[in-house]
Amino acid sequence: MMGESLVVALAGNPNTGKSTVFNCLTGLNQHTGNWPGKTVTNARGKYVYRQRCFTLVDLPGTYSLFANSVDEKVAQDFICSGEPEVTVVVTDATCLERNLNLVLQVMEITNNVVLCVNLLDEARRKKIQVDLPRLSRLLGIPVIGASARSGVGMTDLKEAIYRLSAGQIKTRPLQISYGPVVEKCLALLGPALAGLVDKNINSRWAALRLIDDHPGSGHGSRYLFLPRAAPEQIQAAGAQADRLLTDGALDQSTLRDHIVTCLVSQAEEVAQKVLKYERQNYNAADRKIDSILTSRIWGIPVMLLLLGVVFWITIKGANYPSQALAGGLFWIEDRLTQLCLAAGWPGWLHGVLVLGLYRTLAWVISVMLPPMAIFFPLFTLLEDLGYLPRIAFNLDNFFKKACAHGKQALTMCMGFGCNAAGVISCRIIDSPRERLIAIITNNFVPCNGRFPTLIALAVIFIVGGAGGAGQSLAATLTVLTAIVLGVIITLAISRILSQTVLKGIPSSFSLELPPYRKPQIGRIIVRSILDRTLFVLGRAIIVAAPAGVITWSFANIFIGDHSILQHGANLLAPFGHLLGLDGFILMAFILGLPANEIVLPILIMSYMSTGQMIELDNLQALKELFVANGWTWLTAVCTMLFCLNHFPCGTTLLTIKKETRSTKWTLVAFAVTTATGIILCFIVAQGARLLGLA
Amino acid sequence: MNGLVPLHLLSPGTSGKVNRLIAEGNTRRRMLDLGLIRGTRVVALQKSPSGDPVAYEIRGAVIALRSEEASQILVEVLSG
Numbered sequence: 001m002m003g004e005s006l007v008v009a010l011a012g013n014p015n016t017g018k019s020t021v022f023n024c025l026t027g028l029n030q031h032t033g034n035w036p037g038k039t040v041t042n043a044r045g046k047y048v049y050r051q052r053c054f055t056l057v058d059l060p061g062t063y064s065l066f067a068n069s070v071d072e073k074v075a076q077d078f079i080c081s082g083e084p085e086v087t088v089v090v091t092d093a094t095c096l097e098r099n100l101n102l103v104l105q106v107m108e109i110t111n112n113v114v115l116c117v118n119l120l121d122e123a124r125r126k127k128i129q130v131d132l133p134r135l136s137r138l139l140g141i142p143v144i145g146a147s148a149r150s151g152v153g154m155t156d157l158k159e160a161i162y163r164l165s166a167g168q169i170k171t172r173p174l175q176i177s178y179g180p181v182v183e184k185c186l187a188l189l190g191p192a193l194a195g196l197v198d199k200n201i202n203s204r205w206a207a208l209r210l211i212d213d214h215p216g217s218g219h220g221s222r223y224l225f226l227p228r229a230a231p232e233q234i235q236a237a238g239a240q241a242d243r244l245l246t247d248g249a250l251d252q253s254t255l256r257d258h259i260v261t262c263l264v265s266q267a268e269e270v271a272q273k274v275l276k277y278e279r280q281n282y283n284a285a286d287r288k289i290d291s292i293l294t295s296r297i298w299g300i301p302v303m304l305l306l307l308g309v310v311f312w313i314t315i316k317g318a319n320y321p322s323q324a325l326a327g328g329l330f331w332i333e334d335r336l337t338q339l340c341l342a343a344g345w346p347g348w349l350h351g352v353l354v355l356g357l358y359r360t361l362a363w364v365i366s367v368m369l370p371p372m373a374i375f376f377p378l379f380t381l382l383e384d385l386g387y388l389p390r391i392a393f394n395l396d397n398f399f400k401k402a403c404a405h406g407k408q409a410l411t412m413c414m415g416f417g418c419n420a421a422g423v424i425s426c427r428i429i430d431s432p433r434e435r436l437i438a439i440i441t442n443n444f445v446p447c448n449g450r451f452p453t454l455i456a457l458a459v460i461f462i463v464g465g466a467g468g469a470g471q472s473l474a475a476t477l478t479v480l481t482a483i484v485l486g487v488i489i490t491l492a493i494s495r496i497l498s499q500t501v502l503k504g505i506p507s508s509f510s511l512e513l514p515p516y517r518k519p520q521i522g523r524i525i526v527r528s529i530l531d532r533t534l535f536v537l538g539r540a541i542i543v544a545a546p547a548g549v550i551t552w553s554f555a556n557i558f559i560g561d562h563s564i565l566q567h568g569a570n571l572l573a574p575f576g577h578l579l580g581l582d583g584f585i586l587m588a589f590i591l592g593l594p595a596n597e598i599v600l601p602i603l604i605m606s607y608m609s610t611g612q613m614i615e616l617d618n619l620q621a622l623k624e625l626f627v628a629n630g631w632t633w634l635t636a637v638c639t640m641l642f643c644l645n646h647f648p649c650g651t652t653l654l655t656i657k658k659e660t661r662s663t664k665w666t667l668v669a670f671a672v673t674t675a676t677g678i679i680l681c682f683i684v685a686q687g688a689r690l691l692g693l694a
Numbered sequence: 695m696n697g698l699v700p701l702h703l704l705s706p707g708t709s710g711k712v713n714r715l716i717a718e719g720n721t722r723r724r725m726l727d728l729g730l731i732r733g734t735r736v737v738a739l740q741k742s743p744s745g746d747p748v749a750y751e752i753r754g755a756v757i758a759l760r761s762e763e764a765s766q767i768l769v770e771v772l773s774g
Binding site for chain 1: 718741752
């Protein structure tokens with residue numbers, strides 16, 4: 001019999017493999033990353049165990065529940081809501097002491113806790129032994145050892161959750177002793193609160209939060225649902241507690257210190273009892289790698305080299321399959337055209353469906369699919385290894401000088417995948433000012449929707465289609481330059497913002513450099529193809545199909561002598577010329593607002609529908625098309641610049657709106673990025689013309 | 695040398711014991727969350743390429759702190 005679904009919360013520090021546990025339990029393929037801020041919304045997944053239905057809620061990874069950042073607030077609110085019947089805390093066996101802090105905090109809130117000690121395989125590799133039975137005895141809760149990446153321990157975990165929720169296990173969570181004064185206060189307030197909190201929440205914890213927040217005030221905490229009649233007794237207890245604390249010389253700040261100190265000491269004590277290190281310097285290998293990857297001399301060159309290698313492999317590897325795909329897909333287009341003619345379809349229908357819809361799709365697939373299928377697994381590999389936090393570590397000083405948050409480097413890296421995801425990941429930044437800066441500037445790094453455009457233009461114009469190894473190398477350098485430029489612009493705009501509209505000094509910064517992990521190649525390939533490549537491609541296709549129809553229609557509906565598209569392009573032409581572009585390029589960017597992926601296909605279509613038809617089955621043909629439409633190297637450079645610096649795509653804009661809850665800041669993001677592009681293109685175009693270079 | 699020094703002056707490879715935190719408010723809270731209570735051993739591991747931030751080993755985790763924050767943590771230098 002399946003009753004209603006039981007809610008299980010999944011909490012844990014970042015980098016503990018929490019999302020892997022989530023995937024293992026639910027089978028849902030949520031992407032996991034090796035750095036903070038990855039789980040940005042509460043992903044939910046269901047599973048059935050012993051004919052019981054469970055809803056697993058993946059909380060953001062946090063170190064603590066004291067609600068400093070958005071992530072922590074989300075996690076705390078959910079655990080405290082009383083909604084979850086069971087809370088599973090996932091910890092990293094190689095870093096257990098630190099993780100226990102959160103475990104103890106969760107155990108204070110609720111009795112229904114299961115501890116999952118994950119990454120036991122890593123611990124074994126580092127010769128760290130964890131005495132799980134003893135840990136379970138000490139904490140008074142079920143403890144399950146696991147290596148979620150290989151599925152080890154997952155059935156045990158399901159069993160523990162099942163038995164706890166069915167009342168077959170009774171937990172006796174370890175109570176942290178806060179010393180005589182605080183304990184007396186808790187004894188006063190706890191019973192008074194007992195009837196007022198959810199059945200899944202401990203009144204002792206509610207009492208602790210109450211004195212921690214506002215001793216004496218009686219209604220300070222948002223987790224207490226105080227009926228209007230009740231506060232009297234609580235106020236009395238609160239006032240008494242207040243006096244006790246004052247007598248004990250514990251004011252607001254010393255009390256907080258005291259509470260955290262007790263927690264940390266308790267975690268230390270437990271850890272000492274259950275952990276055995278066979279090797280003193282179990283992290284020696286990590287330190288060795290760090291000493292190269294973040295070294296004074298090699299840190300930044302190695303970073304550029306790694307990125308360069310990733311792009312080189314992408315460009316080199318994507319070349320052939322791209323051409324083969326294009327060849328195949330355009331062969332199909334010819335056959336479709338023959339079919340349409342044979343069926344006697346009217347010209348416009350053939351135009352809309354084959355020349356508009358199908359051709360755009362063919363372009364999107366052949367231009368985007370191969371680079372993405374190579375780029376994403378490589379990028380995911382760097383992510384899985386734990387390299388991204390090192391990038392943030394290497395670049396932090398630049399961000400500090402720009403008065404921005406160090407973690408902005410992380411959110412920036414996320415932007416390489418998708419700017420909308422990058423904007424969401426800004427939640428890891430707890431200062432609102434710096435979070436806004438990170439959100440507004442995220443669009444300055446090219447997302448994968450823009451990489452194909454940059455790569456294609458780099459290959460055909462900057463490199464000159466020379467062919468051979470030199471070509472992909474030069475294209476790589478071009479893309480790398482674009483990225484470095486993107487980072488410099490990010491820093492410059494961050495600095496300008498923090499000196500004008502978002503004034504302030506950088507807030508505190510601490511960044512964890514998680515242990516390096518052995519990546520699982522097979523998993524990476526499957527996950528990055530399924531979760532990222534196909535997802536992004538699918539989105540591009542969904543957007544490109546209607547855009548193809550609209551663009552074709554605009555290009556073929558005539559008002560007077562010109563098509564709508566041409567009218568638009570003519571209108572924009574003078575402005576485009578100022579920026580080193582033309583009217584069609586600007587039109588393509590505007591029509592490409594829904595997704596950056598389709599800017600190039602739209603541009604190609606507008607040129608083709610207005611000029612003569614060419615068989616576009618390789619990049620050389622593309623170059624001929626562009627040159628025939630008046631492109632020079634300057635046009636290519638300015639288009640690449642504008643591609644790097646223009647308004648965020650529709651999805652990103654909506655995400656900014658959602659994350660900032662403000663139309664104003666969404667408009668600021670739109671204006672700042674676009675203005676930057678316009679100014680840069682103007683300077684480059686006019687400069688080049690003045691110098692007689694173009 | 696057994697006096698108190700701010701953490702950011704600890705040279706890489708040496709370690710210290712936390713004596714007290716000067717930081718207030720949210721920063722202090724963050725530091726406590728990292729486990730930086732009195733008596734905690736901190737090892738300065740490595741500087742980033744530009745010298746700041748510095749990576750420290752705190753309770754088995756590697757945490758990078760900017761000098762602004764590290765300077766608000768007073769430690770006793772431990773020899774060896």
